Amino acid sequence: MNSPLTLDTIVIGAGLTGLTVGHHLLKDPNHKFTILEKEERAGGQIRTLKKDGFTFESGPTSGIISTSEVADLFEDFPNLLNLATPLAKRRMILKGQEFHPLPSGLISAITTTLFSTKDKIRILGEPFRAKGTDPNESIGHLVKRRLGESYFHYAVDPFIGGIYAGDPEKLVTRHALPKLYALEANHGSFIKGAIALMKKKKTEDEKKITKAIFSSHEGLSTLTSALSDEFLKANSLKLGALNIEVRFREDLQLWQVTFYVKGEKEELFSRNLITTIG
Template sequence: MKKVVVIGGGITGLSAAYMLQKALESGEKVDYLLVEKDNRLGGKIWTEQIDGYTVEGGPDCFLADKPGCFDMARETGIEDRIMGSNEASKRTYVFANKRLNRLPDGLMGLVPTKLVPFALSPLISWPGKIRMAFDFFIPKKQTDGDETLGSFVNRRLGKEALDKIAEPLIGGIHAGDPDKMSLKATFPRFIQMEQNYGSLLRAMLAARGKMPKPKPPEPGKPKKTFFMTFVGGMGELTDTMAAKLEPNKILTGKTVTHIEQKTGGGYMIHIDGMEPVAADAVIVTAPAHEAAKVVEDMDKAMSDNLAGIPQATSATVNLAFRRSDVGSSLEAFGFIVPISEKRKIKAGTYSSTKWDYRTPDKEHVLIRAFVGGAMNQELVFQDDETLLKMVLDELKDIIGLTAAPVMHKIFRWVKGMPQYTIGHLDRVAAIEARAAANPGFFVAGGSYRGVGVPDCINVGKKAAQGALEYLGI
């Protein structure tokens, strides 16, 4: 029987292992082993139930326009647990000029498609609005070379749009620095829009005109909103996937130190404190900087390119309050903070407004603050007491919150977010070429071609399918 070792038990590794489990159950002659260095599975997806609060340490949702999560939920029998966000409160604020400004309705990506709400918004000054309108007349880029997200937005829409919209709204997805982020790797759609229409505004207006009318939800299926999650949090998905695997094929709390190629084919997986495990194929889903260490002895060129993918450090701070102690309105999804404001948090999500079932009762609220990212990583390494005080001080200044929390939970993600900087796609191509040169060896995960949960599910499945095909199964 052929054996596949999957290194890394986050959503990508779980997706790969799930596909291998299905192959095994269908009678295929394949075995597998999933190895995870932490004592839990799920990776960045980490949901805890604390005193009736549903607390998210990592992503709290997935995008509805990508089918990966829907497909996996359906396959694992929890499609009925998917739920949408509370659209009645669908509004976001930007903290700029020392006040909260509502993000104008009709903003698609970073481009306004409704002129009246945008014209009336105080977020962007009139000179800034006029500069954004110049996008209609600025010629499209003639060269094919990559550029940073910051350069692109500044070139087409101006610095104010970059500082107050693009950086906090789009750059925040990657916790990155727009002046270093590769446009080709992060938002290639903007390149296509510019090339096809010569203008972002023109492209967005054309797309708006072609948008189909919303369809009513199919019977027995949740109504689709832009953001979707699970009733019990995103951890429902990873917990369900993990439960589908055979327990004796999972190793947690074990670190893979290095991989050795066997003479004549196959690999030896060296695991700290254990005898090496023989494998016919290997799928490495650990973050790129960890994967670099694992493959260094086996393939130095691959290791160097893996190590060349930067990683940003961040933290999420969940806070619960009595509703009666919160003076300001939380009827919104939350707020984002431009780096130009020089604040110490990047954003805040009003979790109990955005989602149902996040607090034990209606008398309490749950807020989640984000700290760190590529440009403020040092803030994450403060001790818990100092970090908590810093976040509370920021919330006092931004939304006027002065109450003490009745519950809090801090999650730190050291080197937890891959940075798709200039040259990223070239590095990924080099990594994939070296992987292909090692028969039966695969790398997959959020470090390469997409950080979203559906993206990770898809590449995990694809890696497993590649391993099965290599093994002739």
């Protein structure tokens, strides 16, 4: 049997993750790859709409430069980066019938009425509390155990709701918030872990992590469109790829991916497979 035409990599999913993977692969001119997307558009959950001079986002509206990879991406598309003003750091939490600013430092954390006096005192013992033993502990259970009920209700719950639109009582910490999980797992405490990280000398990549809130000029879709245009020009993106089936061919030691585009069956082989879908 003749060896089939083989790609280096097939990426399934053209949301921001898949597009970013492709952008990285595109930097190697000798790396042959294709991105498959079932929709007729790239971008995944990111979709910007415009009407009567207004811009709307049907998905996420912003992000945070929390990894060096995000910073590197915008270095390649500097004209698209739109950083939020410092006022965006002021977050308001509804408690009862009033909005309260989320504490941003030690003094405001002590004086805020968001957290109960009991929990403010209890947090002093956080560095000495025993580590959890359940690797699948939920965010809600972890925060209540280490910090207290009020920290969960008026800090963590709104934060998780804004990011995941999910229930922190069900989300597993090590998957949803791996950095928070690592503070306790590696240092025994949130406070001890935070202090250790402050003392650690930052690498050049870590210095890029500004935690700044960003969007993209004219909406986040301009970013995904800029990425997808690269692949369309290089013929490395297939939209409308339906009924995708994947199997590993032991006889060839290759991934075999079959799918349909406009009713026509297509088949690809690759040495590597990256899937960004659940």
